[in-house]
Amino acid sequence: MSRLPTWIGQHLAAVRAIIVLTLITGGLYPLLVLGIAQAAFRNQANGSLVTYNGKVAGSSLLCQEFTDPKGNPLPRYFQPRPSTAAAPGSKTGFGCDPNYSGASNLGPNNPALLKNVQSYKAAYAAFNRVPPSAVPPDAVTTSASGLDPYISPQNAADQVNRVAAARRLPVGEVRSLVARYTQSRTLGFLGEPRVNVLLLNIALDKLSVTSGG
């Protein structure tokens, strides 16, 4: 067999190398991980889905909007952070779309961001009847993913009165439910304390059903 010129030989080895590595790192490896993940961590691997009344009601890791069909926030639900994850051209109040994850990317001195912050602040203050100066930062900023399932404990506390009034529930009962759904830092120091909005709202709906509200 006559020997190929070196440079062709190297490219031939390169082609074969890519094929072999694709089979191993792009075939065997991900399938192995997927197989073990589906066998051992089925719930997590499929998106940590939560059910209500026997039907899938969302993922505990993704925010969802609690609005009426026009996009107005529903007073009987805790509201997530403002979201930029929306299909291009969609109306406001329809964020939390996992097909469009992402952030606003507005700079710290951008007048457009200042305007957004001010209008979120005014809306939040009016909706929850709290002074504008007391509105928590996470309620007036958009998250990194547009899918943030959490709000800060302060943000949740500020919404308690409004939710309790809308559901005709005692404030104390709603407050203790918020406390139960407040996650502290992992191991005491990783991350930040937070409240999962979807899980809290599902618990509220369950509570309202049992108490006839």
Next chain:
Amino acid sequence: MSGSVAGFLQAGLLVLALAVCHRPLGDYIARVVTGDRDWRAEKAIYRMMGVDPRADQRWSVYLRSMLAFSAISVLAVYLFERIQGHLFLSNGMPGVTPDLAWNTAASFTTNTNWQNYSGETTMGYLTQMSGLAVQNFASAAVGIAIAIALVRGFARSRTDRLGNFWVDLTRITVRVLLPLSVIGALILVAGGAVDNFTATHVIHTLTGSSQNMVGGPVASQEVIKEMGNNGGGFYNANSAHPFENPNPFTNWFEIFLILVIPFSLCRTFGRMVGDNRQGYAILSVMVTIWVASAALVSFFENSHAGTALRAAGAAMEGKNVAFGIPGSSLFAASTTVTSTGAVNSFHDSYTPFGGAVLIFNMMMGEVTPGGVGAGLYGILMLAVITVFVGGLMVGRTPEYIGKKIRPAEMKYAALYVLATPALVLIFSGLALAFRVPRESILNPGPHGLTEIMYAYTSMANNNGSAFAGLATNTTWYNVTGGIVMLLSRFAPMIFVLALGGSLAKQQTVPVSVGTMPTHKPLFVGMVIGVILLIVGLTYFPALALGPFAEGLH
């Protein structure tokens, strides 16, 4: 517990974990690349590749093998993207447009993972899993291989051989990256990262409206994306997406993955040159700058400067509640001092000086600790320059690890240091000179200039993070970006291997009284000085017009 104490503990636990792991992992990598026994599986792989694993290559042959492999890689990824509409598991995605496919192919082959697309609406599962993620392994292995070849230049004497590229590529993939990835991926899945083949479908939310539910083989790609310092997100929101990075523990773990191999390679270096102290000196340089930069980013983000952030009351724009400012700042600093570029928060919305530290991190040339492999060979080039500067001061022939640094070696090191900044500044300048690339800017004022500078700094340092307001899925940025990423990845590698070849030929000179010790704190300080001086002199005017102008306003 107060937030700042928790932040310190989070960083402290990270330092502890890295301190515990870097030695065994570094030693293991050294054994992997120096051992002379092949695994049975590896022998099969060499047969399928058609290469002779016992052939020791000259630097030029090593280089040509690497370039051939990378050229075919670009081609393979490009083809994968173009024909994905005809492949299975494509989640209904059509083929990617030519300019975007070119940019993405260049981006993943060069370990940059700059992304001008949203994963969830552009790339099918098969393209991500068997096209892009393969390069997450391969490009990381290539980076480590080149670093190992340079280290062999220091370790060997009177030879023109630097090892075998195919063997290094295979062993690093099979024995290091793959086993660690399997373990890491399962830890991420246990924490809540998704891993499935379910196509995007609609579910009904609690209020009865509909929501798209996304899926994909995410965890297997997420782990190597961090550990290989690639950084390309499965979804547009990258590691800010709860399906990639669901909770504070996975967030901490991903930062650990980002840093563990680059820091461990210092140990590999010390081990291979037979003097662990040399590895620790290099490690000290890296750790010092990483810690300083993480502290600075956290400080600036806590200050929440900027009119809009002050109005909000905290720098929470573009950050997730679960990670908060400490978990976001630590991630941001770590992803930019390594060439990872994954993000769990969006850098464009960082405070002016917080963002400036992130861009500065990349401008240091990704050496603190830098990308996997690329960080080690980069800092060794700077160490060569440091001994040269030190040698000039005392008037002796500079030496490093028993090798003389002569004009030839200095030329390679100098060319290495100049290549990347030249690409950054020339292409940023070009983008600013034309109307079309300027129209991609999102934020007004100096911040807009920073967006463009950040883009080319990130691409030319093979980082891949972005001031993502800049709309870069345009022909201009796709084409120039691909060129910049390829040149800035492979041109420096030529100089690295050439230096390795020239060092390997030298006989090792014994340590004498005239030898400057390169394992002492004085040398560590000098390397830090050289790094800062080079960045300062090269980029200061540009930084002054962008982030400094905004921050001091």
